[in-house]
Amino acid sequence: MSQFGLPSSGSNLADGDRGRLLLGIGMIILAMSIIPIMDGIAKHLTSSLDTMQIVWGRYFFHFVLFLPLVLYWHGSATFRPKRPVLQIMRGAFLLCSTFCFFSAIGTLPLADALAVVFVFPFIVTALSPVLLGDSVGVYRWTAVLVGFAGALVVIQPGFSNISVGTFWALAAGSIYAFYVLATRKLAGSDPTLVTLLMTGLVGTLVSSVALPWFWSQPTAFELLLMVLTGLLAAIGHYLIILAHEYGTAPQLAPFAYFEIVATTIVGLLAFGDFPSAVTWIGIALIVLSGLVIGWREAVRGGQA
Secondary structure, three states: OOOOOOOOOOOOOOHHHHHHHHHHHHHHHHHHHHHHHHHHHHHHHOOOOOHHHHHHHHHHHHHHHHHHHHHHHHHHHHHOOOOHHHHHHHHHHHHHHHHHHHHHHOOOOHHHHHHHHOOHHHHHHHHHHHHOOOOOOHHHHHHHHHHHHHHHHHHOOHHHOOOHHHHHHHHHHHHHHHHHHHHHHHOOOOOHHHHHHHHHHHHHHHHHHHHHHOOOOOOHHHHHHHHHHHHHHHHHHHHHHHHHOOOOHHHHHHHHHHHHHHHHHHHHHHHOOOOOHHHHHHHHHHHHHHHHHHHHHHHHOOOO
């Protein structure tokens, strides 16, 4: 599972700034294509391993695989972040959200679980003026509302019987919103790779405390899949962090809906969850919301 400086949304963007915003949008879309593959692997692993063990693998291998790269580029500064408390909070938000989401996909189809998670753009959009100083206009609110409506269409008739998995997914989305806001607050404070490594470190340390009570010996193939969850998650979230340096949270939030498109494809290919005609209508609304807001940013220069 899986956003967002540029000038605030109320300012005019020069051509170069528009290009930077489009680059940030591209990074978000690429990240939203990579992370669903990781989620699909995690869902497969829930059939044989405990959720806590899968979460540990996602963070441990994230940390181990990126540690040499970060040390090479940043040396001793790697473990001296400028805003350590915010780094720890950000890592804890993502860890909790990951655990909730992996718990959700253990019982729900991938697309259904992720669609519930997409309550987070509402929270981001509502809180970003207060916490980030962003300006949110009617067009961005409209885009978020249209995208969320599409998310609800995707999961129909999934809400006919509310399950425990739905509540896990709702918790994941609510916590993830605060991860997104913390990421935006951190933009520019520390090198991107350092922030990425801190995420893995916090997740590894906290999940390792509980691991002895949930560990079972994985097969060689399961261990390989655990390594892949860490690698794909690290790459995806690296792109998300970079994107935050090129666009504001309200500008990028609608494009996170592309994750539902990619997740639907993964669910079809890996688990045989074939989308219905109604689902495709929802996906169309999700994509449209992102394309419209991106077109408006490019043509109108970011005015709300």
